[in-house]
Amino acid sequence: MIWDWAFAFEILPVLARAAIVSIEATLIGFALAASLGLVLAVVRIAVPWTGWTISVLVELIRSTPLLIQIFFLYFVFPKFGVVLDAFTAGVLAIGIHYAAYCSEVYRAGFDNIHRGQWEASIALNLSSWTTFRDIIIPQAIPPIVPALGNYLVALFKETPLLSAIAVMELMQTAKIIGSDTFRYTEPMTLVGLFFLAMSLVSAVLIRSLERLLNRRTMR
C-alpha cells in the first residue's frame, strides 16, 4: 500500500509542532506587512516629497522574488554586521515583501475616499494625523479587507520558502522526515492538507470580518 496510516499518525505530532511555527511566521509576517504597508501608504500622502522614493522602493520589492529577499536578509546582511536568526530574517523578509503589496491596497483605499472628506477635515482644521486616524483610515479600511485577506492567505502559502534557510516550519520538517525515512507521500500530503484547511478557515474568518465591518459602516 502506498499510504501508511500508522506512519502518518506517528509523524503527526512532529508536523503539528512545525505547523505552529508556520502559523507564527504567518501572523507576525502579516502583522508587519499590514502595519508597515499602512505606514508607507500614509507617509506617501502626508509627506509628498517621499512619494518618489517610496514608489521606487515598492516597485523594487514587488519586482524581485521573495526567495531572493529572504536569502539577502539571511546571508548578505551579516556582511554588513546585521546578523539575524533564520526565523527573524525570514519573517522580516516576508513582512516587508507583503508590505509593498499591502501599501498599494491601502493606497487604492485612500484614493477611493471622496475629496470632500479631506476638504471638510481641512475646514475643521484637523491635523493630518487626526485626519488619517479618525476620518480617512476608518472609511478606507472596510472596503479593502477582502484584498488584504487575499494577501494574508497568499503570504501563508509562501511560508514554505522559509525552509530554504532551514527554519523548522512545516515544509522543512516534512522534508527532513522524508529524507530520514525515504517516505515522502505521508508528510507531503499532510502538509498540503494542512495548508488547504488553514486557507479555508482564514477565508471564512475574513468573510465574517468583512460582514462585521460592513454592518458597522453601511448604516
Next chain:
Amino acid sequence: MTEQPMVRFDNVSKRYGALTVLDGLNLEIARGEKVSIIGPSGSGKTTVLRMLMTLETINDGVIWVEGQPLTHMERNGKLVPADLAHIRKIRAKIGMVFQSFNLFPHMTAMQNCIEAPITVLGMKRADAEARAAELLDMVGLSEKKDHYPSQLSGGQQQRVAIARACAMRPKIMLFDEVTSALDPELVGEVLEVIRKLGREHDLTMLMVTHQMGFAKEFSDRVCFFHAGKICEQGPPAELFGAPKNERTRQFLHAVLEAG
C-alpha cells in the same frame, strides 16, 4: 487705530496652467458683514472661498484675516509663504459649509460635531457634547443627534454640517452653494438656519449662491463676478434694482428669467 477688515484679498491671483481663474482680486470684508458672491459658472466665485479656506493655494497676492496674513507670514519684516503651523493658527478663525455637505459618513451627527472641538481645540468630551447639543438644537435636529448622515435627508445633513462648522467657533463662515445639491422643498429649511445664524451670532459671512432672492434679502453687499474679476458690487437693492454694468444686467436677466 481704525478697525482692520475681517478679510482682505490683496491683489490675489489664481491660475491653473494657462487658465487664469482669478485676476488680481481686491476685496475687503468688514467684521460682521454678510457678503454674497454671484456670477456665472467659471467666473471664479467658488475659488474665492476655497482660497480663503486654504483648500487652494494662490499664485499672487496676499490674503489677510483680521490684519494678519493667512497665506504668508512675517519673517524679518518680510512676507514669506506661510508654513502649516501658521496657516492652521489663522485658519482656525474660518469655517466652511460645502455644496455636497461632506459630513463624515461613519460618524453620527453628534460625533461629526464633537470631532474637531475635541481633537483640535482640546475640549473635554462632556463640554464638546453639551455645545454640540446646543448647536444641533439651533439647527432643529436635537432628535437626530444619534443618526448617521445616510439616515438624514439632504437638508438635515446640511444643517448638521452648519452645526459642525459652528462648533469650532469661527469668526468667518463660508457658504459654498450650500443649497445647490438640495431638492427644492429642502432649500428653505437650510436658508432659515443661515438667517438665524446671521441674526444670533456675530459672524462675518461670505456666501456663493444661486439663490438670488436670498442674496437680496440677506446680504449687506453683493459682488457680481465675471471672468475672474469683480464686475460690479454694491448693496443688494442697487445691484439687483439698478445694475450699472451690462454683464450684470445680462446675468440677472438670464437668472431671473429662468426663475
